[in-house]
Amino acid sequence: MTTALPPIVDASDIADRTDIVLCDVRWYLDGRSGYDAYLDGHIAAAIWVNLDEHLSAHGAPEHGRHPLPTAQSFAASLGSLGISPDDPVVAYDDLNGTAAGRMVWMLRVLGHDAALLDGGLGSWTGETETAPNVRTPCDCPERAWPDGAFVDIDQAAAAGADPETVLIDARGGDRFRGETEPVDPRPGHIPGAVNVPMTDNLGRDGCFAELQTLRARYEAEGVTDADGANNTVVYCGSGVSACMDALAMERAGLGRPRVYIGSWSQWSHTNRPAETA
Numbered sequence: 001m002t003t004a005l006p007p008i009v010d011a012s013d014i015a016d017r018t019d020i021v022l023c024d025v026r027w028y029l030d031g032r033s034g035y036d037a038y039l040d041g042h043i044a045a046a047i048w049v050n051l052d053e054h055l056s057a058h059g060a061p062e063h064g065r066h067p068l069p070t071a072q073s074f075a076a077s078l079g080s081l082g083i084s085p086d087d088p089v090v091a092y093d094d095l096n097g098t099a100a101g102r103m104v105w106m107l108r109v110l111g112h113d114a115a116l117l118d119g120g121l122g123s124w125t126g127e128t129e130t131a132p133n134v135r136t137p138c139d140c141p142e143r144a145w146p147d148g149a150f151v152d153i154d155q156a157a158a159a160g161a162d163p164e165t166v167l168i169d170a171r172g173g174d175r176f177r178g179e180t181e182p183v184d185p186r187p188g189h190i191p192g193a194v195n196v197p198m199t200d201n202l203g204r205d206g207c208f209a210e211l212q213t214l215r216a217r218y219e220a221e222g223v224t225d226a227d228g229a230n231n232t233v234v235y236c237g238s239g240v241s242a243c244m245d246a247l248a249m250e251r252a253g254l255g256r257p258r259v260y261i262g263s264w265s266q267w268s269h270t271n272r273p274a275e276t277a
Contacts, residue, residue: 001074005088005115007108007247008097008208012091019055021083021135022046023091024121025100026053027240029183034083044127047135049091051240054081057100064266065183065238066102068150074106075142082135083103085143087110096199096206101244105259114253116247119207144200147257148258151233155266156260159233160192166222168257170198170236170245171264178276183237184265188274189191190235194221198245214252225255232257238265 014020024046039180049055054077056066056205069077083089089107097116107114117123123207150161159167169189174180176195178187189195196217203209223232232249236242239261246257268274 004088005113007104007115007250008118009090009115010118011125014116014117014204015126017066017088018087021089022131023050023083023086023089023100023103024093025049025103026090026093026095027051027099027119028095029237033094039130039132041128041130043092043121043124044129044131046092047133049081049103051099053077055106062269063179064262064269065189066240068239068266069144070142071142075140079140080137082138084138084140088113088115090115090117091243092120093268094121096120096202097244097247098198098241099275101247102240105243105246108247109146109256110143112143116244119173119205120210136247146210151203151258151260153194153260153262153270153272155273156190156233156235156262156267159260160190162192164231166232167193168196168218168221168223168234168245169193169264170196170201170234171244172197175237175264178274181268184268186268186274188268188276190267191273191275193235193275196221196245198241198248199247208248208251210250214248215254218254219253223249223254223257233260234258235260235263237263239263 024042028039057069091103093100104114104116159165174187181187234242
């Protein structure tokens with residue numbers, strides 16, 4: 001029996017595993033094709049997962065750019081990809097986990113064995129290929145999203161107003177401060193949020209910092225037990241890269257925070273207040 005995967009794994013940890021489903025989840029905010037990048041070269045045997053099709057719902061702008069799919073829709077997507085509940089998954093991209101982390105987080109909150117490849121495609125020294133891979137579709141039962149794993153817009157607002165809750169904005173400092181806003185209607189951040197950019201969790205090699213370093217970053221902002229006390233909510237632009245921040249907290253031994261999937265892409269479409277300092 002194999003040990004359950006931690007939230008983040010090194011390439012060397014899985015090099016000899018034949019039971020893992022490798023998922024290439026490349027996606028780009030600037031509109032480049034993740035599938036074209038996959039066809040240019042990917043880890044051998046990896047399948048491509050479409051963030052917009054498989055990991056998101058579609059709706060009005062006020063729901064955010066990447067709303068959470070229904071449990072039924074996500075189960076159907078996994079089945080179409082040939083991923084059963086018994087298949088361990090390791091996902092990667094080429095942007096330090098900013099897209100792949102979404103898939104890993106969604107699976108882990110359902111109790112599915114899943115991990116993010118530390119360093120992404122750039123850390124892989126094994127075989128690569130360009131031919132696409134398709135797994136045989138399978139039946140994947142619907143698993144309800146667990147209570148407390150995600151928050152809605154009202155709960156995010158309440159988190160920012162609650163001194164006992166840490167509301168973390170995982171975007172870069174310039175977007176947090178409202179100095180720039182490349183994609184959403186308004187600049188700024190949710191009142192009461194603190195800025196812990198997810199990119200600062202990484203070293204120069206694009207891999208995650210040591211556990212103690214990660215833990216110190218979040219503890220400095222008041223995160224003590226994101227899981228047990230449920231005192232932490234994390235968000236980003238559209239609920240994608242925030243999942244990578246959440247995985248960093250889990251890696252650091254701080255439990256599992258809640259994720260506000262609507263994130264700034266939803267908040268900025270409302271008349272709710274925004275802070276820019």
